[in-house]
Amino acid sequence: MSATTSTRMTGLLAGYDFLDSIVDAIEGLKKAGFKKITAYVPYPEHHIEAALGYGQSPVRVFTLVGGLTGAATGMALTVWTSSLWPLVVGGKPIIGMPAYIVLTFELAVLFGALATLIGFGINAHIPDLKPRVAYDPEFSAGRYGLWVVVPPERMEEARRILEAQEPAELRVGEQEAADA
Amino acid sequence: MATVATERGALTHPDVHQFDEVNKDIVKILSRPGKGWWALFFLLGAGVLLFFGSWAIQLWKGLGVAGLNDPVGWGVYITCFVFWVGIAHSGTLISAILFLFRAPWRQAVYRAAEAMTVFAVMTAGLFPLIHLGRAWHAYWLFPYPNSRFIWPNFKSPLIWDVFAVTTYFTVSATFFFLGSIPDIAAARDGSTGLRKRFYQVISLGWRGTDRQWHHFGKAYLFLAALATPLVLSVHSVVSWDFAMAIVPGWHSTIFAPYFVAGAIYSGVAMVITLVVPMRKVWHLEKYLTIKHFDALAKLCLVTALIVSYSYLEEFFLTWYGASVVERASLWNRMFGPYWWASWTMLTCNMFVPMLLWFKRIRHSIPALWIISIFVNIGMWLERFVIIVTSLSHEYEPFMWRLYRPSHVEAGILIGSFCWFGFWFLLFTRVLPPVAISELKEVLPPPMRKMRKAEEAHP
Numbered sequence A: 001m002s003a004t005t006s007t008r009m010t011g012l013l014a015g016y017d018f019l020d021s022i023v024d025a026i027e028g029l030k031k032a033g034f035k036k037i038t039a040y041v042p043y044p045e046h047h048i049e050a051a052l053g054y055g056q057s058p059v060r061v062f063t064l065v066g067g068l069t070g071a072a073t074g075m076a077l078t079v080w081t082s083s084l085w086p087l088v089v090g091g092k093p094i095i096g097m098p099a100y101i102v103l104t105f106e107l108a109v110l111f112g113a114l115a116t117l118i119g120f121g122i123n124a125h126i127p128d129l130k131p132r133v134a135y136d137p138e139f140s141a142g143r144y145g146l147w148v149v150v151p152p153e154r155m156e157e158a159r160r161i162l163e164a165q166e167p168a169e170l171r172v173g174e175q176e177a178a179d180a
Numbered sequence B: 001m002a003t004v005a006t007e008r009g010a011l012t013h014p015d016v017h018q019f020d021e022v023n024k025d026i027v028k029i030l031s032r033p034g035k036g037w038w039a040l041f042f043l044l045g046a047g048v049l050l051f052f053g054s055w056a057i058q059l060w061k062g063l064g065v066a067g068l069n070d071p072v073g074w075g076v077y078i079t080c081f082v083f084w085v086g087i088a089h090s091g092t093l094i095s096a097i098l099f100l101f102r103a104p105w106r107q108a109v110y111r112a113a114e115a116m117t118v119f120a121v122m123t124a125g126l127f128p129l130i131h132l133g134r135a136w137h138a139y140w141l142f143p144y145p146n147s148r149f150i151w152p153n154f155k156s157p158l159i160w161d162v163f164a165v166t167t168y169f170t171v172s173a174t175f176f177f178l179g180s181i182p183d184i185a186a187a188r189d190g191s192t193g194l195r196k197r198f199y200q201v202i203s204l205g206w207r208g209t210d211r212q213w214h215h216f217g218k219a220y221l222f223l224a225a226l227a228t229p230l231v232l233s234v235h236s237v238v239s240w241d242f243a244m245a246i247v248p249g250w251h252s253t254i255f256a257p258y259f260v261a262g263a264i265y266s267g268v269a270m271v272i273t274l275v276v277p278m279r280k281v282w283h284l285e286k287y288l289t290i291k292h293f294d295a296l297a298k299l300c301l302v303t304a305l306i307v308s309y310s311y312l313e314e315f316f317l318t319w320y321g322a323s324v325v326e327r328a329s330l331w332n333r334m335f336g337p338y339w340w341a342s343w344t345m346l347t348c349n350m351f352v353p354m355l356l357w358f359k360r361i362r363h364s365i366p367a368l369w370i371i372s373i374f375v376n377i378g379m380w381l382e383r384f385v386i387i388v389t390s391l392s393h394e395y396e397p398f399m400w401r402l403y404r405p406s407h408v409e410a411g412i413l414i415g416s417f418c419w420f421g422f423w424f425l426l427f428t429r430v431l432p433p434v435a436i437s438e439l440k441e442v443l444p445p446p447m448r449k450m451r452k453a454e455e456a457h458p
Helices: A019-031 A046-052 A059-084 A097-124 A152-163 B019-029 B035-061 B076-100 B106-132 B135-141 B157-189 B193-202 B210-243 B255-281 B290-321 B324-335 B339-357 B365-392 B407-430 B436-442 B448-456
Strands: A009-016 A037-040 A144-149 A169-175
Touching: A009 A019, A009 A152, A019 A037, A019 A046, A019 A144, A019 A152, A019 B448, A037 A046, A037 B210, A046 B210, A059 A097, A059 B210, A097 B157, A097 B210, A144 A152, A144 A169, A152 A169, B019 B157, B019 B436, B035 B407, B076 B106, B076 B157, B076 B210, B076 B255, B076 B365, B076 B407, B106 B135, B106 B157, B106 B255, B106 B290, B106 B407, B106 B436, B135 B157, B157 B193, B157 B210, B157 B436, B210 B255, B210 B365, B255 B290, B255 B365, B290 B324, B290 B339, B290 B365, B324 B339, B324 B365, B339 B365
Parallel strands: none
Antiparallel strands: A009 A144, A009 A169, A037 A144
């Protein structure tokens, strides 16, 4: 990975006005064996995710681990601090589980939420204040974007696949990072 | 070969045809504000000064400037605390719970509702500090090993509250910000100059790639799943601040669901109060259609019925329970010196919202707006009635005293509304107040094959 990050990669950046165009273009590119495909979508679109073939997001592991850590922390904090000062008040048990469930629950949610945020950041590469990917401002408005890394010898083939779906625009672009 | 479905569920926005139309309409709101905005800005700014000025007087002279005294130790401040935490709840209901239920009308209102949540919790969070008197000792509430290694009493509902409210603020702010990221990126792409730089930084480099959306969707889903039980727990915990005590009028097991329903009720009313002027001023009629208001009104009606049921349940159980003290407390509540608060509360919360049964009323925006104001007033008074009348009339007759809010408390009460409004006003100009990307989810996606078919057979 580190060997490729410094090199610049050329590729094609296409913008489509229609959802079926970009889905067909992605399927065409995948069939021809292109691997490094990035789609830009103005909203979460499951058809594009399905065309690109995504599995489970590892964010869920972050949420689970965060939640369990929070619950363990809440339980440990309440039980440990009560047993540090074992003074019976109002005839109640030193370790009063029903009361401690509240704190355990709140910390489970708190840690779970923060871990989810961290998991999202790590997996989606955010924050990324100086993105080095090919991009067009239209992609957050109404246009579907498609960026594909193409070796120079296959440029014509990729261009043909993209043009078959009538792109609104098509240009050659460059990007620095290999992992966009 | 196309694997794309050609239709999408409910058409909630029949007048929005193009995706980029949404961007233009919403990003336009973020442009230079008009005179009305500035007038409101200075008015609310003055209210914020009133808020902090009153608080400063109290800090300088001591808690004695408030009308609090034995036995009514909890007055306007705690009423405001419960009220503002309650207001927050419907934001999370709309953004998280309706997200999990896939309600197609939430998209247009949820960003404003969520912002309302964050600012309402910010407002609520100040009240325990104000109520403390010596606010600089607030950190005693937090668990930290102090010099004698004494920890907070984790069996106390007040400490649960600290955890519930701080968690709620953190999680709702996280949820709000995460959901805003794609829209901030849209605002970045639609603006120039210094604004663009600002949005560039706070959009954290969002580009809307498939990979980003994939993880975003999951993170959003899990946050919604965490926020849903959280929101139910927060007002339950707030209600236990009362229900765990043996004060007549407080000591009741239905308090948790009763408070949660009341919270959502007041919050939905506040959403209507805020969204109606937004729609008018920025001409958002095609995004916030009558259908959206109809749905909000129905939500209001459902929660009004739950709250009304809780009132009746309270009356019934006080009679059926045959506890002399409880009966005396209820009688005092309805016919004692605070009768006006109780009856105004019942009118605003139980009777006026019954107008929402009529479709004509639900479809009339001015009528809805007026009803929402009634509910806001009623729900504030509900907390006042629960807290103040119960404390003023406990067990021993020689301890019955009346409570009258002081000028300082009135200043802080009015100021808190201005403080909340001030943040909301700033929000409408800084962050996109309507969810741009999520609106597109409920719009039919543009399809080339359908377009071609239309061109062939017009």
